[in-house]
Amino acid sequence: MKSFSRSHPASGRRRACPPAHRHAASFARRVGSKPGQALQAPRRPHAASANESDAGASRRTHLGMTLSALLVSALLFIVGAPSSVADPSPDPDLAQSVAAHEEWRGEASEISAGHVDLGPRLIDGQWRAGLRHDAESGAVWRDPNQTVLRVNDSAIMTAPDSADYSFLADVAGKPVHVIPQTQNPSVVWLGWNTQDPAVTATIDRGLTMRVGPVSGPGRAWLFLQSGTFGKPLLLADSGAAPGDVWIDSGTHVHANWAFSQPGTYTATVTFLGTTTAGEAVNASTTLRFAVGDAVSASEALAMAAPAASGSGSGSGAPAAGTSQGPVSSESTSSSPEGGLPDWAFLAIIVSVALSLLVIGALVVARSRRSRAEQAAAIAEADSLLSPLPTARGEGNEEAATASSQSVGAPGAGESAEGPGLGNGGGEQ
Numbered sequence: 001m002k003s004f005s006r007s008h009p010a011s012g013r014r015r016a017c018p019p020a021h022r023h024a025a026s027f028a029r030r031v032g033s034k035p036g037q038a039l040q041a042p043r044r045p046h047a048a049s050a051n052e053s054d055a056g057a058s059r060r061t062h063l064g065m066t067l068s069a070l071l072v073s074a075l076l077f078i079v080g081a082p083s084s085v086a087d088p089s090p091d092p093d094l095a096q097s098v099a100a101h102e103e104w105r106g107e108a109s110e111i112s113a114g115h116v117d118l119g120p121r122l123i124d125g126q127w128r129a130g131l132r133h134d135a136e137s138g139a140v141w142r143d144p145n146q147t148v149l150r151v152n153d154s155a156i157m158t159a160p161d162s163a164d165y166s167f168l169a170d171v172a173g174k175p176v177h178v179i180p181q182t183q184n185p186s187v188v189w190l191g192w193n194t195q196d197p198a199v200t201a202t203i204d205r206g207l208t209m210r211v212g213p214v215s216g217p218g219r220a221w222l223f224l225q226s227g228t229f230g231k232p233l234l235l236a237d238s239g240a241a242p243g244d245v246w247i248d249s250g251t252h253v254h255a256n257w258a259f260s261q262p263g264t265y266t267a268t269v270t271f272l273g274t275t276t277a278g279e280a281v282n283a284s285t286t287l288r289f290a291v292g293d294a295v296s297a298s299e300a301l302a303m304a305a306p307a308a309s310g311s312g313s314g315s316g317a318p319a320a321g322t323s324q325g326p327v328s329s330e331s332t333s334s335s336p337e338g339g340l341p342d343w344a345f346l347a348i349i350v351s352v353a354l355s356l357l358v359i360g361a362l363v364v365a366r367s368r369r370s371r372a373e374q375a376a377a378i379a380e381a382d383s384l385l386s387p388l389p390t391a392r393g394e395g396n397e398e399a400a401t402a403s404s405q406s407v408g409a410p411g412a413g414e415s416a417e418g419p420g421l422g423n424g425g426g427e428q
């Protein structure tokens with residue numbers, strides 16, 4: 001910046017701008033203000049950062065709440081579906097009504113076509129597992145242990161060779177007998193239901209259907225196909241441990257029953273559940289299959305039931321040729337009731353609680369850190385402002401010194417020019 005100059009009215013000399021003024025102009029240019037204007041305090045550089053920290057803390061809080069909601073939803077799903085769920089989307093073709101007065105028959109019989117459902121019933125205070133057969137004369141319930149389900153050669157299909165059906169790898173591309181999930185009028189159509197009025201009124205939520213053990217000349221599978229292009233869900237495999245299938249009360253379901261070889265097969269099926277009063281329900285029976293046209297129904301009826309696996313009722317499997325006895329609803333509480341055991345529920349609850357505590361601790365820690373960052377930003381901004389009064393004070397001292405020097409200089413000049421003025425006065 002150039003120094004301002006002015007002419008002395010008497011001597012014609014130029015007087016330089018006092019050093020104090022030069023210092024003030026220079027300082028004003030450095031801080032971005034014009035000479036004569038009041039100095040403006042610099043902006044706090046981290047004010048926006050503090051607001052962003054608050055916004056980030058709010059987002060993290062929202063994220064924590066979302067994760068908590070997801071964990072609770074997962075818990076509810078696990079509690080509501082304790083085992084393999086075999087309740088596909090509602091099918092209008094499966095709509096039916098089961099009446100409490102439907103007849104129960106215990107004589108030996110054979111069913112080779114038509115609709116049949118396996119399910120629990122409460123008869124005279126006793127829980128029984130029966131086959132509900134849609135006969136021409138009306139629906140009747142039959143004793144499964146006295147009924148042969150004929151799977152004729154019209155049920156032969158080629159097993160798929162696909163990674164989705166990996167459990168059928170041993171028979172991929174080979175002919176197998178299949179009771180299909182979708183009805184074939186020429187083949188028996190076996191499913192299950194929990195629609196008996198006593199079941200819907202008494203059972204708490206639903207039951208577990210345990211399929212196995214299975215005996216026969218080949219291997220057998222029970223699997224569910226969800227939709228036309230859905231992947232199959234394996235429910236039971238005779239080459240593995242018994243499979244548990246969860247069934248909601250009031251449900252009607254059909255699935256695929258596949259057999260690798262012709263012959264006679266027997267399968268133990270047990271329904272496990274709990275009444276709304278807290279009583280355990282355990283009803284077990286034996287399914288008898290005659291797979292192939294050439295297999296004798298009498299042979300199937302005479303075949304021994306599979307060896308008890310120890311997971312069913314305490315009485316074990318019944319002898320062949322005898323009627324399955326009813327199982328009382330007053331079973332001991334140690335019997336399986338379906339679903340997850342108590343320790344699994346406790347483990348899930350503890351896991352969810354710990355997850356919520358961790359999320360809460362993270363949110364609180366981050367919030368405190370954000371407040372600390374905000375306080376540090378404010379302190380840093382204040383530290384930038386603190387040198388200003390000191391610099392201004394130093395400028396005032398320099399201005400005062402320069403002013404005193406300037407005042408002193410004209411005094412000397414006046415003493416030097418004093419005689420001149422006197423001479424001028426003398427001339428006047």
